[in-house]
Amino acid sequence: xxxxxxxxxxxxxxxxxxxxxxxxxxxxxxxxxxxxxxxxxxxxxxxxxxxxxxxxxxxxxxxxxxxxxxxxxxxxxxxxxxxxxxxxxxxxxxxxxxxxxxxxxxxxxxxxxxxxxxxxxxxxxxxxxxxxxxxxxxxxxxxxxxxxxxxxxxxxxxxxxxxxxxxxxxxxxxxxxxxxxxxxxxxxxxxxxxxxxxxxxxxxxxxxxxxxxxxxxxxxxxxxxxxxxxxxxxxxxxxxxxxxxxxxxxxxxxxxxxxxxxxxxxxxxxxxxxxxxxxxxxxxxxxxxxxxxxxxxxxxxxxxxxxxxxxxxxxxxxxxxxxxxxxxxxxxxxxxxxxxxxxxxxxxxxxxxxxxxxxxxxxxxxxxxxxxxxxxxxxxxxxxxxxxxxxxxxxxxxxxxxxxxxxxxxxxxxxxxxxxxxxxxxxxxxxxxxxxxxxxxxxxxxxxxxxxxxxxxxxxxxxxxxxxxxxxxxxxxxxxxxxxxxxxxxxxxxxxxxxxxxxxxxxxxxxxxxxxxxxxxxxxxxxxxxxxxxxxxxxxxxxxxxxxxxxxxxxxxxxxxxxxxxxxxxxxxxxxxxxxxxxxxxxxxxxxxx
Amino acid sequence: xxxxxxxxxxxxxxxxxxxxxxxxxxxxxxxxxxxxxxxxxxxxxxxxxxxxxxxxxxxxxxxxxxxxxxxxxxxxxxxxxxxxxxxxxxxxxxxxxxxxxxxxxxxxxxxxxxxxxxxxxxxxxxxxxxxxxxxxxxxxxxxxxxxxxxxxxxxxxxxxxxxxxxxxxxxxxxx
Numbered sequence: 001x002x003x004x005x006x007x008x009x010x011x012x013x014x015x016x017x018x019x020x021x022x023x024x025x026x027x028x029x030x031x032x033x034x035x036x037x038x039x040x041x042x043x044x045x046x047x048x049x050x051x052x053x054x055x056x057x058x059x060x061x062x063x064x065x066x067x068x069x070x071x072x073x074x075x076x077x078x079x080x081x082x083x084x085x086x087x088x089x090x091x092x093x094x095x096x097x098x099x100x101x102x103x104x105x106x107x108x109x110x111x112x113x114x115x116x117x118x119x120x121x122x123x124x125x126x127x128x129x130x131x132x133x134x135x136x137x138x139x140x141x142x143x144x145x146x147x148x149x150x151x152x153x154x155x156x157x158x159x160x161x162x163x164x165x166x167x168x169x170x171x172x173x174x175x176x177x178x179x180x181x182x183x184x185x186x187x188x189x190x191x192x193x194x195x196x197x198x199x200x201x202x203x204x205x206x207x208x209x210x211x212x213x214x215x216x217x218x219x220x221x222x223x224x225x226x227x228x229x230x231x232x233x234x235x236x237x238x239x240x241x242x243x244x245x246x247x248x249x250x251x252x253x254x255x256x257x258x259x260x261x262x263x264x265x266x267x268x269x270x271x272x273x274x275x276x277x278x279x280x281x282x283x284x285x286x287x288x289x290x291x292x293x294x295x296x297x298x299x300x301x302x303x304x305x306x307x308x309x310x311x312x313x314x315x316x317x318x319x320x321x322x323x324x325x326x327x328x329x330x331x332x333x334x335x336x337x338x339x340x341x342x343x344x345x346x347x348x349x350x351x352x353x354x355x356x357x358x359x360x361x362x363x364x365x366x367x368x369x370x371x372x373x374x375x376x377x378x379x380x381x382x383x384x385x386x387x388x389x390x391x392x393x394x395x396x397x398x399x400x401x402x403x404x405x406x407x408x409x410x411x412x413x414x415x416x417x418x419x420x421x422x423x424x425x426x427x428x429x430x431x432x433x434x435x436x437x438x439x440x441x442x443x444x445x446x447x448x449x450x451x452x453x454x455x456x457x458x459x460x461x462x463x464x465x466x467x468x469x470x471x472x473x474x475x476x477x478x479x480x481x482x483x484x485x486x487x488x489x490x491x492x493x494x495x496x497x498x499x500x501x502x503x504x505x506x507x508x509x510x511x512x513x514x515x516x517x518x519x520x521x522x523x524x525x526x527x528x529x530x531x532x533x534x535x536x537x538x539x540x541x542x543x544x545x546x547x548x549x550x551x552x553x554x555x556x557x558x559x560x561x562x563x564x565x566x567x568x569x570x571x572x573x574x575x576x577x578x579x580x581x582x583x584x585x586x587x588x589x590x591x592x593x594x
Numbered sequence: 595x596x597x598x599x600x601x602x603x604x605x606x607x608x609x610x611x612x613x614x615x616x617x618x619x620x621x622x623x624x625x626x627x628x629x630x631x632x633x634x635x636x637x638x639x640x641x642x643x644x645x646x647x648x649x650x651x652x653x654x655x656x657x658x659x660x661x662x663x664x665x666x667x668x669x670x671x672x673x674x675x676x677x678x679x680x681x682x683x684x685x686x687x688x689x690x691x692x693x694x695x696x697x698x699x700x701x702x703x704x705x706x707x708x709x710x711x712x713x714x715x716x717x718x719x720x721x722x723x724x725x726x727x728x729x730x731x732x733x734x735x736x737x738x739x740x741x742x743x744x745x746x747x748x749x750x751x752x753x754x755x756x757x758x759x760x761x762x763x764x765x766x767x768x769x
Binding site for chain 2: 135136189315
């Protein structure tokens with residue numbers, strides 16, 4: 001059987017189990033789109049901007065990872081783009097996946113081989129551009145290599161520490177026929193051997209530290225989710241009675257209604273988490289990369305603690321923070337080996353430590369409001385969504401204040417229910433990622449939590465939502481500001497508020513109507529529950545514009561360059577908890593007030 | 595900060611060198627010298643890099659190099675018994691006969707070779723460790739160095755690379 005390059009790519013994608021592709025055609029990639037209808041298993045979603053093809057594939061891959069699979073069978077997000085601007089538009093999507101370790105394969109076409117290097121129309125050296133933002137990339141000059149390259153691309157994207165792989169194919173390669181000799185069943189990559197099994201000597205050493213620790217904490221990163229290690233983590237924490245906090249991307253890797261759950265740490269994480277790390281004598285970092293947003297000032301990180309760092313990527317160990325016991329391996333396998341090594345009889349009693357953390361938690365409670373405030377505040381919106389969805393929705397948050405409020409005020413209990421752009425901090429991520437997440441998980445309700453600044457960066461994808469009737473619920477938190485930047489200008493730039501005012505933006509209700517999506521506007525707390533309920537009851541996409549207080553700030557706050565122990569609690573709202581409890585009555589849920 | 599000699603064996607490919615250099619550039623890591631060439635194994639190239647950095651930074655860049663799929667092995671030879679060589683071509687100006695004689699004499703002491711003679715200059719080829727090339731250059735400077743090219747260091751561990759017992763045997767032989 002002879003196949004041209006375009007059919008060889010499609011056949012390879014079918015072999016890899018791909019079912020959904022996000023993309024947008026253009027000149028160079030037209031041969032690929034020409035044959036796409038011959039492959040009915042490959043459903044293509046036509047985006048309105050290639051950046052969003054990347055984010056949709058990203059959200060798709062993350063949401064699909066809520067089901068634990070062997071790494072060879074991980075779902076990979078797939079996106080297409082044409083040469084030149086189509087490919088450069090994909091760059092942000094690829095980079096976002098790179099920073100957050102998302103398995104992604106991006107396929108672009110380039111100008112024909114004969115035109116490469118001539119500055120031809122819509123030519124860009126895209127593989128040159130994507131080198132630093134991909135796990136690997138390929139420029140396929142000969143169609144004979146295509147099946148091998150696609151096989152390697154998927155293998156690299158989904159195994160070890162996942163990441164994006166970019167494949168660029170000149171147009172003539174898409175058209176040239178070669179003999180199809182079957183899809184390769186193996187890969188030959190001698191330079192790529194990820195370490196999955198931990199070194200037992202290190203595991204034993206970690207077990208001894210755990211047994212001796214008086215004030216231990218676990219910090220769980222996205223590695224727990226990527227590895228599907230939520231059961232192992234829970235079992236390990238319960239056996240050792242060590243409290244668990246997560247990083248921003250680690251949220252939902254440990255059920256937040258669990259008695260040992262502390263919530264999340266870092267720049268806008270809880271005071272009690274940051275204090276716990278700062279005062280601990282043993283930090284067990286699991287599947288995280290010691291990012292500056294999570295750890296604060298590196299030199300001041302956990303000054304009294306020994307540090308056990310578990311990660312699949314050896315380059316993350318010791319990169320930012322000193323490490324006492326490094327363990328390289330897949331999180332699930334490491335925890336599977338570590339748990340039996342810890343002798344329960346040798347463990348210290350941590351109850352006093354847990355009590356101390358509980359004390360901090362009560363001293364610095366989350367921001368709460370009575371239900372009759374004159375203005376609407378962002379946490380109230382998130383709490384209303386939490387009430388309405390009983391914590392069971394997938395929350396796809398964009399970047400900024402609402403991202404942090406969504407992390408703080410929703411109680412996440414199931415894997416990959418909080419999806420956000422953590423590493424790159426890509427404004428505009430949430431709407432396309434929510435579309436991708438919804439397509440991967442049609443069984444779940446997906447909420448896109450987005451600010452007005454972010455929404456205006458990718459709102460053209462409302463067309464995809466409208467055309468495919470993607471039942472995403474969009475919570476647009478409109479404060480007519482680039483709120484996080486305004487907050488930082490207020491506090492760190494002497495209140496010099498410059499170029500962050502978004503007032504005069506579009507009428508979002510009319511905008512939604514233009515796309516044929518029903519929309520509501522809420523500006524009072526008393527309307528919250530009814531409107532959220534109405535949007536949820538509507539069997540399709542819906543937008544609620546929440547007109548929230550313009551100048552609300554996110555706290556707690558670890559200012560850049562300070563350590564976690566210097567976290568600024570929410571001083572303006574001290575006493576808020578008492579007021580809230582008095583007016584709101586008992587919590588309808590399990591009573592664990594974070 | 596200290597000098598490190600890193601050796602990487604990499605798969606030949608159009609983007610391999612680009613990927614490696616991209617890592618160094620991204621981390622503002624200064625490369626003092628870099629040489630690349632084929633090895634006894636088909637499709638495998640060997641890179642020798644001399645970099646200046648703190649040990650932890652060199653360790654980090656080594657780990658990052660390992661993440662490049664085409665990179666097979668990276669070794670820091672700094673603490674190993676090793677042979678390091680570079681080759682330099684030096685064009686020294688010598689206007690008068692006595693100067694020419696002096697330059698030839700110095701070259702001879704350094705076991706360097708005269709590879710070209712012109713009316714106002716001599717071209718000298720020297721091979722050796724960086725310090726030897728540097729010191730020869732220092733001696734030539736008063737005469738006027740008109741042109742200079744250096745290949746950068748290539749390095750190899752003494753004895754057979756790899757296993758510890760072999761290393762121990764070699765040390766015994768040498769010692």
